[in-house]
């Protein structure tokens with residue numbers, strides 16, 4: 018069969034962009050195919066922090082402590098090593114396109130071996146970039162958009178061929194080897210294919226089969242629908258840690274045109290060794306449908322694990338009594354800061370909601386009642402149970418000790434003054450961590466652990482995080498794994 022390309026890369030987020038750059042720089046003819054009319058994936062609405070490490074052994078100790086039971090150590094080692102050179106790589110990408118890299122120390126999320134070795138690299142400035150003009154379809158942190166723009170400019174500068182608005186349907190195989198892709202029923206042949214087409218945030222059917230909780234709302238995108246999982250499985254790939262996803266709890270806008278879950282305000286992470294970082298008040302508590310508190314609303318890295326306590330299932334009543342849960346705050350709490358922290362990569366949502374501030378979103382989402390009884394009645398909760406929960410909470414605030422769930426004392430705020438604000442709260446997925454297993458060369462493995470010739474994976478679709486996530490780790494692995502996948506696919 019004649020090859021149309023040496024390397025085809027599927028998906029143009031961080032991982033696909035970096036893989037394409039690397040394969041191109043190895044002297045190969047590369048095609049980068051993206052389903053959306055606009056590239057960027059989830060990557061463009063991320064917070065844009067690349068996890069870096071000073072010492073590879075410390076980074077490895079931390080990754081083993083947090084993921085060693087689920088992901089082979091040689092694979093973790095590649096990421097640990099890669100994090101020590103990532104800032105230099107980011108600088109090298111930035112320099113020719115007018116970007117500069119900043120660094121900041123930031124330890125790992127849990128006080129486990131090696132956690133102090135980590136920091137973040139981020140694009141602190143980028144010439145000629147205006148996020149409101151250039152990424153009007155995106156809402157997120159400016160650092161994520163800047164980092165994606167650096168990757169996009171590098172792809173453009175190299176004149177790598179990009180097909181946008183083009184959904185890859187399947188992989189083709191000749192014998193055991195992957196030999197191309199199918200687009201609109203037509204085969205495009207290549208020596209190797211890199212799948213970098215993201216996770217399954219927006220695929221309820223795959224979630225239903227692998228996750229306990231349902232429904233779980235997608236935080237930012239509707240296009241990552243697990244296509245890479247299906248393509249990989251049809252080509253003979255196995256799966257790993259499909260249960261694991263990065264997410265928390267969040268809100269739902271009453272207008273169905275706002276199709277995403279809305280993450281709640283990002284309070285600083287903390288850990289048991291160092292306590293809260295600064296003076297941080299969380300203004301709300303969460304109650305289940307019976308009016309009881311059920312979790313520490315401010316877990317150490319709540320952005321990652323905040324959804325897990327929602328998993329309780331009541332078999333007698335055949336329901337998840339915490340889905341949705343109820344967020345409750347009083348007038349003082351409501352006045353302190355807005356709760357909604359919206360993110361999206363979506364033109365239609367941007368067109369309708371782009372001008373809405375977090376306060377505007379809160380106003381649409383939260384109901385206000387003068388009394389706790391009225392708030393309980395609004396949500397069909399027993400008023401006496403709700404009042405008991407509030408009394409217990411207020412007593413815990415007065416004592417500075419949440420004996421029931423261990424909320425950090427400095428974060429506690431009593432609920433006393435009406436009007437009382439309530440909203441339904443749902444589990445929200447930011448990004449998935451399960452997917453196609455790979456070896457240290459990013460070769461996709463079959464269920465017996467053998468590589469599938471010609472097939473590589475990069476980024477979230479083959480994430481190595483199988484137990485506890487390291488903030489910034491998904492972007493780090495998109496770059497580290499993207500480089501390796503691109504280089505090996507080119508070889």
Ligand SMILES: Cc1cc2nc3c(=O)[nH]c(=O)nc-3n(C[C@H](O)[C@H](O)[C@H](O)COP(=O)(O)OP(=O)(O)OC[C@H]3O[C@@H](n4cnc5c(N)ncnc54)[C@H](O)[C@@H]3O)c2cc1C
Pocket residue numbers: 027028029030031032033050051052053056057058059060061062063064065066157183184185186213214215216236237240241242244245360447448475476477478488489490491492493495
């Ligand atoms: C709000 C938010 C904040 C985040 N912040 C951080 C952070 O600060 N640090 C961090 O490390 N991680 C963060 N993450 C996670 C991180 O952004 C992602 O894990 C990472 O960017 C994934 O990159 P990727 O290239 O693998 O996937 P994506 O960027 O999602 O790219 C995949 C691309 O594949 C395309 N695609 C899908 N199917 C097909 C198909 N059939 N054919 C062609 N193309 C297809 C999609 O359209 C998409 O453009 C955040 C996530 C969210 C939602």
